[in-house]
Amino acid sequence: MSQTQINGRTREEMAQRLAQDIADGSYVNLGIGIPELIAKFVPEGREVIYHTENGLLGMGPSPIKGEGDPELINAGKRQVTALPGAAFFHHADSFAMIRGGHLDLSVLGALQVSAEGDLANWSTGEPDAIPAVGGAMDLVAGVKKVYVITQHCTKEGEPKLVERCTYPLTGRRVVDRVYTDLAVIDITPDGFRLVELSPGVDFETVQERTGATLLPADGATR
């Protein structure tokens, strides 16, 4: 595909946009990568409790340099802090929270998302790659809402929002909404439906870079 350069949202702006949709009082698990940027953009006045699957609710920001504990880390194995009201627990309890539907929101990156909400984000399926899945399959199977935050296209310009995933799946029909540099898009029973365009981006541009039909926003006339 030949595409003109579009200046959609930056990674930080994507994170900031998603943060607006996190309700006060939510229990949230943020994946590794762009999702990690989200916490600092949650609007003031909202209290959000962060879960890290390696055994902590009430995760706070990185420690001041020199004050961290190598045994207080997040799922990305980076040092974090524990806020007042935090609780530690073991892995079976942590994933009981996840699998049992107790978390309100999981935000993950993606290789591909299908129009039915299938997610591929753990393996490119290359024969020589070391397969590693971590907690992603548990998160998408269990958490109440699953938001994906990702560039709309790969570095090579291939759409990541597709009719059917070609990469190995992380979960089937699990994604609720996708936040990209170009748009916010819901997964509906009818497929991808636009929620809103990034500033300066038009519908046709997003459709062109999406590997399946994009329905216009609810109530929009075209």
Place this chain on the structure above:
Amino acid sequence: MSQTQINGRTREEMAQRLAQDIADGSYVNLGIGIPELIAKFVPEGREVIYHTENGLLGMGPSPIKGEGDPELINAGKRQVTALPGAAFFHHADSFAMIRGGHLDLSVLGALQVSAEGDLANWSTGEPDAIPAVGGAMDLVAGVKKVYVITQHCTKEGEPKLVERCTYPLTGRRVVDRVYTDLAVIDITPDGFRLVELSPGVDFETVQERTGATLLPADGATR
């Protein structure tokens, strides 16, 4: 059956006899009734840790009058104490210990024990009775060794050690050994086998009061 009166072991003596067979360092769950008498007879120098299925390892004796806590009780709902080294835990963890084979010994009462080691101890099957099972089925299914302590016969003189249980089962092929007023008897692949007679009781008397063949003690000549 017409039977002459035999003076076998008293309840206390039965408990005392069983206590000799509890190894140092064992984790033990004692049922309600005669089993509760056992703890005080464990020989000096042996340390035994008592489990009560309502959430305590390291259960100690009844509290001094007036010093108990109505929220520190045993499975019989009697006030107990917690010894140094005790741990509290919830019911799912407590029965994980039981079901997962972590306890060394469970001692229970019985209505009937069969020659194959089936146990009936929770219901007489009367239509108007309120059925109540508690933790007995979990204990016999999970604990490494199951000892039964019981009178050899019912008050009506019927044998409690039988070919097949007529009362509803608590578990199938679960009993390892039976301690009665008359004898100690193992459940073996060949059926009931005498371990030892109570003082002043002879083999024929025990056989007569047993509802299935009783094999002589290993190595015994008759």
Place this chain on the structure above:
Amino acid sequence: MIDKRVAGPAEAVADIHDGATVMIGGFGEAGSPIELIHALIDQGASDLTVVSNNTGSGEVGLAALLKAGRVSKVICSFPRTANSTVFPELYRSGRTKLELVPQGTLAERIRAGGAGIPAFYTPTGVGTPLAEGKETREFDGQEYLLERGLRADFALIKGRLADTHGNVIYNKTARNFAPPMAMAAAVTIVQVGEVVDPGGLDPEAIITPGIFVERVVEVATPAHESELVAAGSTYP
């Protein structure tokens, strides 16, 4: 700001609807959330399915809820008590149904419900009358029963201390069924002796993390069921 406190037991149980499934913590009187149960009696919801290890004693607490005719079914391991005739009468007259479950299977079914496990296999009960109608299956030469996870609309539990985020610690053997029940209910309501600010509990010692708790009610001096029963109390 997250603050899960509600004003009192009445407010805490106000939305329990007729026909609800309600898990009620406690093993005998230890951990029985008696003030929440009394508030539920006052509130009036009926046709309840109650999941609880016992059926109460005397005519207070859980026994009083049963006596008031609000419970159409109990899921329970030991519905017999020396000093209560309430459940036996309801059972014999057929007004309250009983699903009898071995105690460990009950605890594990509740934990499974809370952990998103729809079913599991257990050795408990194989070959007994409680296996009737249940699927059996062999693994590695041993037979097991298939048991289903249990969930509830509400859980009523009792703790010793909570913070405003809903983190809870318990008192001794009063812990019993409360942690798995808190996991398995859509709305978990905990009564505690004292509510503290976040940070007031050691994060290493929290037994029920706040994610499992929706409402916290302070009941500074909860009644002891055994004392009420000894005094011949009835409720209401």
Place this chain on the structure above:
Amino acid sequence: MIDKRVAGPAEAVADIHDGATVMIGGFGEAGSPIELIHALIDQGASDLTVVSNNTGSGEVGLAALLKAGRVSKVICSFPRTANSTVFPELYRSGRTKLELVPQGTLAERIRAGGAGIPAFYTPTGVGTPLAEGKETREFDGQEYLLERGLRADFALIKGRLADTHGNVIYNKTARNFAPPMAMAAAVTIVQVGEVVDPGGLDPEAIITPGIFVERVVEVATPAHESELVAAGSTYP
């Protein structure tokens, strides 16, 4: 008298046999029982099946055990680390087999093994390559996979404090897999910074009750894997 202390890591791991299944606690370096792993390398047991969330980093601890050629199979959720080439080489050459398990399924399989549950159903992994060859079943209109409980001959874990009865408490997120692994192994060996007398730990705050622990080893100042890796250390 119950006293589960052993003199040191070497004595603690002396009887781990060739072909044993060994669960090793830790999530990254947090909770990795590095001194016990190094003692196991010295001891020489081989053909091990290791159950662990990761495969170590650098060439110390778990990565060193792999590098020494002692591990024929790993059961693991995330065998990739930025700073280790040990496992990738073993995997590509076929010398170490991999059973890849989603992290929550791994934790639950271990917990099930310890709890006497031979198998359970889970929604995790349905419709993915990790469901291949697994039985699926519908409950209430949703599809689930059948997963088996996992047990081990030994578990090597790390705590913060233990008493001589084997009761253990942990440090922050170093807790991770240790409590379920302690339940699932025939012999659980815990290294802790300090061993106290019975009564020295709050019975309300004990995370792993002593019934799950066979041996306690004091390692007063355990190494931090990240520091060893940063210093370019290798073991032995």
